[in-house]
Amino acid sequence: MKPKRNIKVIASIKRAGVSVNGNPAYWVTFTDDTSARTMSDAACAYAIGNPDMREGCAVVVEYTRSGRIRHMGPFKEENQR
Numbered sequence: 001m002k003p004k005r006n007i008k009v010i011a012s013i014k015r016a017g018v019s020v021n022g023n024p025a026y027w028v029t030f031t032d033d034t035s036a037r038t039m040s041d042a043a044c045a046y047a048i049g050n051p052d053m054r055e056g057c058a059v060v061v062e063y064t065r066s067g068r069i070r071h072m073g074p075f076k077e078e079n080q081r
Contacts, residue, residue, distance in 0.1 A: 004063045007075050008032065010055050013048055024048075028069060036061070039068045047073070 008030040016025040019040045026048050029035040038045045047053045052074035062071040 006061050006063075007058060008034075008061050009058050010053070012055060028072070030061075036063065036067055036069045038072070039064055039070050042069065042071070044069065044072045 010028060011031045012029045014027045014029075016027050016037055018024055021041055023041045024038075024045045025040065025042075026038050026045055027035055028038070028048070038048075044053075053059060053072070058075035059072050060075050061069055064070045
């Protein structure tokens, strides 16, 4: 089964602690009033706060079956064709 992917705009980001391995986790709220937590040990958590992954930025979000963020990256129109 292919993961669910959406294009969303980040409204706010809140730190959600760390995993048992010490990797950061975040709660991300989007402009459509949805929010999700990054998956435990997700690599995309290290990109949050970079210039293209801050509040107001459009991102492509991929979710797990349980609704956590598996992957999140900057939305670039040329990559969506």
